[in-house]
Amino acid sequence: MAELTVLSYRCGKSILHKLDVRFKLFFLILISFTVIKAEFTALFFISFVLISVLVYIRFPIISSSKDLRYFFILILLVFFARAFSTPGSALIEWRFIVISKQGVYEGLLVCWRLLLVVLLSLSFVSTTRPSEIKAAVEWFLIPFPFIPRKRIAIMMSLIMRFMPVIYEQVKDTADAQRARGIENRKNPIYRLIKLLIPVIRRTFEGADDLALAMEARCFSENRTDPVLSSSRKDWIVFFVVICLCIVIIKI
């Protein structure tokens, strides 16, 4: 389960924990867009602020970096893709491979932005209960009457609930197949099919059981709405974040 702990809520008493989830979700979207537009100087500034926030909310940065190893690999791939594909004056040249100065610059910029967006999302997820996120999404969908917001909210909640269960099923199935020597088969497609079929079957069977269990507990879309409330504190932080975003764009 370690792979999933980085994305879980951590109890705390910081301001971030206490802010109204609707504001937090708005801040997340706004700051992410600002980060995408930011240049190096602004990125330094945002990184400093973000790391301070992560330390303040007691986010375990070092232990979480292990959980984020696959993301770092992805970032590395993005960097190399940029470095190799962006035209410009050559920094390293070997046979037909050319790494341009502009490519390295672009690659660093994109990777840094991506990393900041991910860290921003982690600070949001670790200070917000999944039920609050669900409630905020439900609230933001109120102006769209043609979208079944309650159904979407319950689907979100079920995804959050069942991701670890499905992950565990994949692990169990993979272990059971390794115990029967699947590693001797070198064809990756054969191995993938043999893994996917039982996992999908079990997932569908689980979904049937889940539907029955929900029915037994009187599930309907006409349910009690979640309670959301904002205070003066949220509006103060709102003002600060807006100012911050303007400063970042101006840098």
Add this chain to the structure above:
Amino acid sequence: MNIIEIKNLSHSFLDGTLGIDGINLSINEGEFIVIGGQNGSGKTTLLKHLNGLLLPTMGAVLIEGVEVSRNIKKARQIVGMVFQNADSQIVGETVYADVAFGPENLCLDRQEIEKRVSTALELVGLTLHADKRPHLLSGGEKRRLSIAGILAMEPKVIVFDEPFSSLDYPGVRQVLEQIISLHQSGHTIIITTHDIEKVIAHANRLLIMQDGKVVRDGMPDKFLQEAEVFGVRAPCATRLGVEVASWLS
């Protein structure tokens, strides 16, 4: 007073298999019933009729005198069901959210939901785990969480489908203690199991099912010895000719 009345109940599945066949049963308020039988004897199919998860092909099920099919929501409120696989019953992303799921479906106000959730969590001893994600709980804790989810709906009858399956000894004891305290607080308890030894010392009625029919119905000590004829393992104590002791003693 009969809280559940089953009249000539039969159920055939889509492929034509007869799940249960002509069952007549009356269950009084406050009873503690164990339904034994081997796999495929129709225990779970019978239970699913009590809260309208399955509807009869023939016959009727009455809860507090009202036919289940007439008011399914009411039947589901009165008869809470704890499923065999706790993992597929837990729908909330946290322990608290899962217990609140039922009351939210009943459209109760937020204050009442909070009251019911805290009471239910306290009853099953999971108050300290309220913010935990359910997949991090132990097997016994997950089963207790399923019970809390049902308790928050304030049912009169609680139906357990194989409540001890895949639990270790401490897990079995925790769940058994919970079931007994629910019975003592006035709930009617119905348990299906193929291993009756774990719970039979506390039951006041034993039903044995075979091929979709109730083949024995009465006080447990009356026919425990012949249970094995119907594919149900008799408790060790019965084989030795002594009184069956509780798993909690």
